[in-house]
Amino acid sequence: MEELDMPAGLLAEGRQGDNSPPMSVGDLASAVKRTVEDRFGRIRVRGEISGWKRHSSGHCYFTLKDDSACIDAVIWRSAAGTLAFRPEDGAEVIATAKMTTYPARSKYQLVVERMELAGEGALMALLERRKKALAAEGLFDPARKRPLPFMPRVIGVVTSPTGAVIRDILHRLEDRCPTRVILWPVPVQGEGAAAKIAAAIRGLASYEVRPDLIIVARGGGSIEDLWAFNEEEVVRAAAESPIPLISAVGHETDITLIDHAADLRAPTPTAAAELAVPVRAELLALLDELSARKRRCLTRRADLARERFALTTCRWPAADTLFGPKRQRLDEVGERLPRGLGARAHKAEALMNLTSSRLRPELLSQRLARAGDRLGAAAKMLPLVHPDRPLGRGFVRVTAAADGRTLTHAADARAAGRLLLRFGDGELPVSTDDGAPVPAPAKVERSPRRAYVPPHPNLFD
Structure with missing residues (x-):
């Protein structure tokens, strides 16, 4: 005892009565790890999930806490795949785990092998929190719900292939209105059911024979049995479905989250079949x-x-009353027509005889001779009125160089710009522009201009 009270020296030295050699940090950490794992090899811990995180490796990390303490926990990927529900922050659970330490950080943690909700109250609290979160995103908005097709040609059914639900649906459809049904078999409870139900809803939308309506159905059961239809991935798949969807999960009093996201909720699977199609006999009667x-x-x-x-x-008058006068008038005209035609012909003949007595050859010859004389006199006047006749007496005819028009006004000549002066013995190009050169016209061989003297035809020679 006296040696223990001795002050520490600069170097560590063995002392009398000290039979325990110093331990390394690793040895101590290993010893603590063995002690903890031996003492708490398998325990059940109740607490609230906080900080839930799923790593890309598939392992899940979170913290279990209560009012006075918290402890880190991990679920390896192999155990995470066996959970019957999707953990989230705030859920109260009971975890079956073993205690271990993490020597690299001098901390202890729980390695969870199994985890369940801590009673029905915790389950309902989780359900209520999830419902509020999804409703806040607008997934349950009534404005998103679509009307069902009146008479779907193909109906897709997502349910168990071995239960009574599919038989009830098929029988009810056969009784009301036979319709083609595509069954997408899925487990409706237990591990992995939610993922397969969500995949079935999305798969029907891209199926080669796309249905006009989808029915998601399951028989009644406890809240634990129906929990797959409360999972977020199932609710989102139903809300995002491009095909109208009927939810028929459980009995009339069973409400799941997919009921809020579906376009229509049916109280039972049989009722879903009744809502899906009309009664064929009633349609035929209608x-x-x-x-x-x-x-x-x-x-x-x-x-x-x-x-x-x-x-x-x-109230109409008799036909004879309407058409009798017209028929009589027609008869009278028919009788007068031959007489009128004959009289007209005789009158025309008399007029022709009167005119023909005046037609003599010598009169026609006299008229033609007079016409020939007038024509000869006009031909003699042609040289006198020819426009080029005055050019030989010193006159000039002014024409536009562009189009050959004869110009009679100074304003027209200034507007034309380039002129052609025609003299008795030739043409001279000029310009009204000051100082503008005048191009020489192309040389054209011209015959000496002579006055035009037309012949004097004698039409009666």
Whole structure:
């Protein structure tokens, strides 16, 4: 005891009575790890999940806490895949685990092998929190819900292939309106059920024979049995489905989150089949009734038309009254027509005889001779009125160089710019522009200009 109270020296030295050699840090950490794992090899811990995180490796890390303490926990990937629910922050659970230490950080933690919700109250609290979170995203908004097709040609059913649910749906559809059904078999409870249900809903939307309507169905059960239909991935798949969807999970009193996201909730799977299609017999009866009403309407309309026609025609005058005077007038005109034609012909013949007595050859010859004399006199005047005749007496004819028009006004000559002066013995190009050169015209061989003297035809030679 006296040696223990001795002050520490500069170097560590063995002392009398000290039979325990110093331990390394690693040895101490290993000893603590063995002690903890031996003492707490398998325990059940109740607490609230906080900081839930799933690593890309598949391992999950979180903290279990209560009002007075917290402890880190990990679930390896192999155990995480066996969980019956999707953990999230705030859920109260009971974890079956073993205690171990992490020597690299001088900390202890739980390695969880199994985890369950801590009673139905914890389950309902988790359900309520999830419902509020999804509703806040608008997944349950009534404005998103679509009307169901009146008579779907193909119906996709997501349910267990071996249960009574699919048989009830098929029988009900057969009784009401036979319809093609595509069954996508899935487990409706237990491990991995939620992921397969969500995959089935998305798969039907891209199936080669795309259904017009989807029914997600399951029979009744406890809240634990129906929990797969409360999982977030199932609710999101139902809300995002491009095909109208009916939720028929459980009995009438069972409410799951997929019911809020679906376009329509059916109280039972059998009711879902009734909501999906109309009654074929009722449709046929309705068609017969409509056809009979159409025939009655057409018959009544025809009867009314006949009555109106009879009432109208009975007020018309007789045909002889209407057409008798016209027929009489026609007969009179028919009798007068031959007489009128004969009189017209005799009158025309008398006029022709009167005119023909005046037609003599010598009169025609005299008229032609006079016409020839007038034509010869006009031909003699042509040289005198020719426009180039005055050019020989010192006159000049001014024309536009561009188009050959004869210009009679100074304003027109200034506007034309380039002119052509025609003299008796040739042409001279000029320009009205000050100092502008005038190009020489192309040399054209011209014959000496002579006055035009037309011949004097004698039409009667």
